[in-house]
Amino acid sequence: MSEPLEILDPEVISKQVREEVDRALKRNIKGLDFLIADREPVGHMPKDALYRDGTAVLYRYRPLLDEIYRVPLLVVSPPTNRGYIFDLAKGQSFFEYLLQQGYDVYNLDWNPPRRDERNLDFDDYVGRFIPTALDLIAEQTGESDITLAGYCAGGTLATIYAAMEGAGRIRNLITLATPVDFTHMHLFQTWADKRYFDVDLLVRELELIPPEIMLGAFDLARPANRTAGRVNLWTNMWNDEFVKSYRMFDRWAAETLPIPGAYFGTLIKDLMWRNALVEGTLEICGQKIDLSRIEASILNIVAKHDHVVAHESTAPLMTQTSSQDREEIVSKGGHVSLVAGPSALRRLWPRVDEWLGRRST
Amino acid sequence: MADKPFNPVQAWQEVVQRWEHELNAWSGQFTKSEEFSAMIGQATKATVYAQKAMAEHTETVLRSLNLPSKSQIEELSERLAVIEDHIAQIKLQLGDGAPKPSGTEPRRTRTPKASSASDE
Numbered sequence: 221m222s223e224p225l226e227i228l229d230p231e232v233i234s235k236q237v238r239e240e241v242d243r244a245l246k247r248n249i250k251g252l253d254f255l256i257a258d259r260e261p262v263g264h265m266p267k268d269a270l271y272r273d274g275t276a277v278l279y280r281y282r283p284l285l286d287e288i289y290r291v292p293l294l295v296v297s298p299p300t301n302r303g304y305i306f307d308l309a310k311g312q313s314f315f316e317y318l319l320q321q322g323y324d325v326y327n328l329d330w331n332p333p334r335r336d337e338r339n340l341d342f343d344d345y346v347g348r349f350i351p352t353a354l355d356l357i358a359e360q361t362g363e364s365d366i367t368l369a370g371y372c373a374g375g376t377l378a379t380i381y382a383a384m385e386g387a388g389r390i391r392n393l394i395t396l397a398t399p400v401d402f403t404h405m406h407l408f409q410t411w412a413d414k415r416y417f418d419v420d421l422l423v424r425e426l427e428l429i430p431p432e433i434m435l436g437a438f439d440l441a442r443p444a445n446r447t448a449g450r451v452n453l454w455t456n457m458w459n460d461e462f463v464k465s466y467r468m469f470d471r472w473a474a475e476t477l478p479i480p481g482a483y484f485g486t487l488i489k490d491l492m493w494r495n496a497l498v499e500g501t502l503e504i505c506g507q508k509i510d511l512s513r514i515e516a517s518i519l520n521i522v523a524k525h526d527h528v529v530a531h532e533s534t535a536p537l538m539t540q541t542s543s544q545d546r547e548e549i550v551s552k553g554g555h556v557s558l559v560a561g562p563s564a565l566r567r568l569w570p571r572v573d574e575w576l577g578r579r580s581t
Numbered sequence: 582m583a584d585k586p587f588n589p590v591q592a593w594q595e596v597v598q599r600w601e602h603e604l605n606a607w608s609g610q611f612t613k614s615e616e617f618s619a620m621i622g623q624a625t626k627a628t629v630y631a632q633k634a635m636a637e638h639t640e641t642v643l644r645s646l647n648l649p650s651k652s653q654i655e656e657l658s659e660r661l662a663v664i665e666d667h668i669a670q671i672k673l674q675l676g677d678g679a680p681k682p683s684g685t686e687p688r689r690t691r692t693p694k695a696s697s698a699s700d701e
Contacts, residue, residue, distance in 0.1 A: 236588065240589075240590065270673065272673060274666060285691070286687050286688065287689075287691045288689055289689065289691045290689040290690070290691070324687075324689070336659060336663070363689070410613060410614070410617055410618045411612075413615070413618030415618065415619075415622075416618050416619045417622045418622070418625075418626055421629060425629050426629065433625065440608065440612055440621070443604060443605065444605050445601065448597050448600070451597050452594070452597065455590065455593070455597075527609075574693075577692075577693030577694075580691075580693075581691070581692050581693070
């Protein structure tokens, strides 16, 4: 508790009043700027598109160093999100960090799917887009080995591909907040409860599933976040760095992508309801997916306070795969904090570099 | 006690944080219930039907006014997107924007720093 005498100290009060008046003025001025400002620019590292097939785009980020690691790295974005989350801003960009450490970074990213892509399914994402990207990278680099990584649902796609390929060119598999055991996706399980959720109706009537359908579930699970975020924004409106960061994350969240109905149907029916990836009953391109076929070195990264992907839902990566080289990092923070932000730059990414550098020569 | 002087802004932030935490915790419990599943299932279904009915009604009105409807504009937009997609693919096949490895490519001989390799 504060001392009453200190509270009444006129000098302390006077200083606080001055600071608050100054901040209030800045809030009002910058608040107006905030309302009329353009979208915050994101994705600043130079990159080249190597391949485009409808929703799928493969980028190569231009290497920063004259000497890079032999094994290239392909990061698969989640189909619901823009890949610029990996390159949000200078000084807090995952890709910038990896490039500075000497990795050859590729990103399989997604454009909003067109209506004529409504029938794209896991067969296309795992059986067509990923192997095509791998072929092109092998052709460009001349390397037969690769590190495959993925964030959130992008990690699930990468994992399924690694299981489909078995002992092949995937030397390392890095999974960031990657759901595998969907029985532990509690929010989505209740949201898409088989008894009440008519997935066929959604797929049939909407064809492309709009992001609002899924974002609504997030908002219900964390109803205070949006309001508290706005309140914190107003309180920190005087702080340019805070406002910039808020606007970048806000833009990213607002630009959540729709997903093809067929993909959504498989996600709900096979992964969510049947837990088919863990049960070994998932079929992609006519092939049963067996996690035990994964032999690559695995780095499984989870966020301690992730309310989207619980630690338990990533567990099969550490228990059901055949890899002899598996490591797990539980990082402080939430779902997005693994791939963006200054704390990941200080705490998590150096550990990723330490792990991956030794396996990229 | 040598506590910091009272800071009203910090106190306000703490109140907001506590409110956020408590409301989220309560909602977290509610969203685990079967009632939530039933409610959200019905709400999703109702939203889809309502959107469909509204879209059909709006489309009829626009057609009677001889104005393009959302679905017609979407159709045009998709055709444009397909054309853009094909142009992008052609450009990539022609090598415009997809640099091939050349003499300027970095050497792929990097090894990790000795300190980080020590605990393998």
